[in-house]
Amino acid sequence: MKITYSPQLMEESVFRHLNHLERSGRRSEYDEFHSLADPIYEIPEDDREAEFAKVNKLFFIEKLGLGDFVLRALEACGLIPKRKLAGQQAAVPAGAVEMIEGGDADGEEQPEQQEETAVAETGQEQEEPEDKDEDEIQYDLDRTFEEKIREIMIKRAINKVDEGSNVLNRASGLPIIELRVLASRFANPEETQELEAFLIHEFMHARDMMDPQFDYEDAFIPGNPSMRNLITARFRLLWNVYVDARLARKGIKSVMPKEARFREFDNYYRKIPDKQRRAIFEGLWQSEQLTHEELLSMATDLDTLINQYIDYTDEFTEEDREYIHLQGSPCPLCKFPTYNWVDDPESVCDEMVIEAIKIDFPDWESKDGACDRCVEVYELRAGI
Ligand SMILES: [Zn+2]
Ligand SMILES: [Zn+2]
Structure with a gap:
């Protein structure tokens, strides 16, 4: 399995990250980048692109360690076992030295890099979680996914709607995970928690799509376009809840806390009485194993969603349910x-x-x- 980053993503992420550092008074990386990139304008135009790409990659992967967020997110989802990659061993101390020379070593990235170096020294066979701050996080060390993936492609999203993950080549051969992310998420070293949460959340969708138990299918959604949009929106919501709930149980931060997801759920299912609505959401939140088909049929049909999680009582009868008019019906x-x-x-x-x-x-x-x-x-x- 290999992980690739598109040149567009690396270029824009490095550009934004360096500008952010420069604005907050850390010029060393910024200056170093320009000392390598500026002379490229003097070589023939046809050769420039490839040279810029090399410098961008050097900074994205090695100097700024931006790919590490992707690796950590993959580890957190159990898509790759927690381990350290060969090749970083040499690159990381070099980057660290330069930061010290520049006199701008900040408290943020330095310990991170030391941590990686330390881990690399402990040897690659040992995989138990070793660092202090990550003690609460339970990593899934299963290798079944890693062996099944041919490639993970990280690309630049053009806008927020374009962001997300997909699994290509599912039916035949080894699957390819494609993830689109806004380069701006890599800009601010203080927002890396949000970046990681986003990556983890999206990789969980991809993991589900490859999981035989989830049994993802490109299903045909019946109805006219607006009905289909509505079912798709409800399906996404239910799947998002299923993703975030599993992460929450493992102590991993996702893109939205439980209460925020409940408010979203509230919006779609406002017409179910409060008590029952909460009970359905709780039931969904506690679900350990759902399939694509279950999620889709719950999104399509209100009765299926209700029956999955609560029983009808005198307080809320099947007849009451029949009179609930959901948006789009x-x-x-x-x-x-x-x-x-x-x-x-x-x-x-x-x-x-x-x-x-x-x-x-x-x-x-x-x-x-x-x-x-x-x-x-x-x-x-x-x-x-
Ligand atoms: Zn999602
Ligand atoms: Zn009418």
């Missing part, structure tokens, strides 16, 4: 996906409106609800 009158429901028109409309609806839809009951447009149409028809 079709209006019983016009059949269009509905985002603005009138849940019980009887309680807000004139009797004549209800009667007008019943002329067209004799089986319809007020609790079936209707979209606000249909209600308006029947108000007009009833002359109100």
